Amino acid sequence: MRRLLLPTLSGVLYFLSWIGFGIWPLAFICFLPLLFELKTATPRQSFWRGWWMGFVTHLGGYTWIIHLLKVFAFAPWPVAFLGYLAICAGQGLLFGVFALALRWLWLETGWSMAALLPLSLIATEHVFPLLFQSYTGVALMPVLPIVQVADLGGPLLLSALQATVNGAFFDGWEAWREARNPPFKAMTASLIALAACAAYGFWRMVRVDDAQRAAPKITVGLAQPNVGEIELHANPYASVRALRDETAELHTRGADLVVWPEVGFNTRLVAEGATDGRFIQGDVPVPLIAGVERSNGRDFWNSAIVVDENGRIGDHYDKIQLLAFGEYIPGGEWFPQIYRWSPLASHLSRGNSTRPLRWHQWRFATFICYEDILPGIVRATMRDYGEGRAHAMVNLTNDSWYGAGHEQEQHLLLAAVRSIEHRRWLVRATSTGISAFVDATGRVVQRIDRNLRGVAARDVPMMQGTTVYEILGDWPGWAALAVFAAVFAWKRASRK
Numbered sequence: 001m002r003r004l005l006l007p008t009l010s011g012v013l014y015f016l017s018w019i020g021f022g023i024w025p026l027a028f029i030c031f032l033p034l035l036f037e038l039k040t041a042t043p044r045q046s047f048w049r050g051w052w053m054g055f056v057t058h059l060g061g062y063t064w065i066i067h068l069l070k071v072f073a074f075a076p077w078p079v080a081f082l083g084y085l086a087i088c089a090g091q092g093l094l095f096g097v098f099a100l101a102l103r104w105l106w107l108e109t110g111w112s113m114a115a116l117l118p119l120s121l122i123a124t125e126h127v128f129p130l131l132f133q134s135y136t137g138v139a140l141m142p143v144l145p146i147v148q149v150a151d152l153g154g155p156l157l158l159s160a161l162q163a164t165v166n167g168a169f170f171d172g173w174e175a176w177r178e179a180r181n182p183p184f185k186a187m188t189a190s191l192i193a194l195a196a197c198a199a200y201g202f203w204r205m206v207r208v209d210d211a212q213r214a215a216p217k218i219t220v221g222l223a224q225p226n227v228g229e230i231e232l233h234a235n236p237y238a239s240v241r242a243l244r245d246e247t248a249e250l251h252t253r254g255a256d257l258v259v260w261p262e263v264g265f266n267t268r269l270v271a272e273g274a275t276d277g278r279f280i281q282g283d284v285p286v287p288l289i290a291g292v293e294r295s296n297g298r299d300f301w302n303s304a305i306v307v308d309e310n311g312r313i314g315d316h317y318d319k320i321q322l323l324a325f326g327e328y329i330p331g332g333e334w335f336p337q338i339y340r341w342s343p344l345a346s347h348l349s350r351g352n353s354t355r356p357l358r359w360h361q362w363r364f365a366t367f368i369c370y371e372d373i374l375p376g377i378v379r380a381t382m383r384d385y386g387e388g389r390a391h392a393m394v395n396l397t398n399d400s401w402y403g404a405g406h407e408q409e410q411h412l413l414l415a416a417v418r419s420i421e422h423r424r425w426l427v428r429a430t431s432t433g434i435s436a437f438v439d440a441t442g443r444v445v446q447r448i449d450r451n452l453r454g455v456a457a458r459d460v461p462m463m464q465g466t467t468v469y470e471i472l473g474d475w476p477g478w479a480a481l482a483v484f485a486a487v488f489a490w491k492r493a494s495r496k
Helices: 002-017 024-028 032-038 043-061 064-072 077-109 113-127 136-140 150-177 184-214 229-234 237-252 369-373 375-381 407-422 468-472 475-495
Strands: 217-224 257-259 288-295 300-307 313-318 357-359 362-368 392-397 426-430 435-438 444-448 454-461
Touching: 002 024, 002 032, 002 043, 024 136, 024 150, 032 043, 032 077, 032 150, 043 077, 064 077, 077 113, 077 475, 113 150, 113 184, 113 475, 136 150, 136 407, 150 184, 150 407, 150 468, 150 475, 184 454, 217 237, 217 426, 217 435, 229 237, 237 257, 237 454, 288 362, 288 392, 300 357, 300 362, 313 357, 313 362, 362 369, 362 375, 369 375, 369 392, 369 407, 375 407, 392 407, 407 426, 407 435, 407 444, 407 468, 435 454, 444 454
Parallel strands: 217 257, 257 288, 362 392, 392 426
Antiparallel strands: 217 454, 288 300, 300 313, 357 362, 426 435, 435 444
């Protein structure tokens, strides 16, 4: 138990620094207690102590899982709590693998922690699969100038920066304890990294703000009906009535295009190949990007469709990354009876195209629900399909699954990183909040808070251009893996 005290402290500092609690300065010291404990640990001990830190981290940050399993999977409270513990334990394995990799590289090279920690962290975050994807460096989102480097290397570059500072602090502390000369190289490297990121960020924000002012604009409206999943089943027309009223209000405000949330139109299926979308609009002549459920009679998709000003259905996007327990149940393909035990869980098919939605000359990279926290899918939607890259990003979400915890704020800020990576506005419509406009610097410029019914309208710049991250992707992760491979090959050759 004594050996778990410091990893526990690291886990607590980590989730307090992260989105929801948001005490971001703790991000620069959260790994220190774990590092002190790993100093004398074997690789196997390192794995278990790192896993324990990850378990504690998720216990503090993911309490909303209990609500998800209890309300929507119809699990009794004890079963929901056990499910919460199981998910936290599974997600926490990332930190076990990270600690194992760190300790191995530490023993093999003896490098400074300012180099070892970022290499180990971003290599692990790059390859380890998570049910709910997250990145350590997103804790720095409140400090906008620092996080602008995400357009160079994505969220992994943010994690590397945070880990470098943690490592330099550890190097300095160890030198002081052992009465050695201060590790000037490590400390200087971390200071240079911070200063360079801040300088780049301030410069980049000025340039991006200039580009946003100069870009052509359309007025986009967001409609948030504040109708959650349970109410949708009890009163199927509640969402549509609210959205039609809100769309009429946005029409009077001069909206050129209105965005409805995920499956906001839920009173009937949209048949594949259908062209008449006037049943969605009613008497409101405003173009829409609307969340619907599409079907060809055999398969069903969670989709976004474009409905133009004449009521014609245009492009569609079908959700690719489905939500476990909401849109499918793991193992349900082999045991279909599971769906009878959880009547709120759908049995949907996956989409297969990331092509942007088109409305007039504008293109919108569109993704549904938590796809906006998956950099790979968003990067795929921002590809040039022969017409140029998308001008803006649109996300349709139903976050009513997660109760009153930190999930909505976590989801919003995790998604906001995509705006920095691609230098596009993110227009985000949700059923119960938080709907928001995020500009191309990651700044949340307008929002409708959770559990409120409301509308918002904003002039959205139709941006152009590309970024290093769009072209090279997660190169920091590949570079870190290459270092591990090189050290492994070098050590094996040396032993031979």
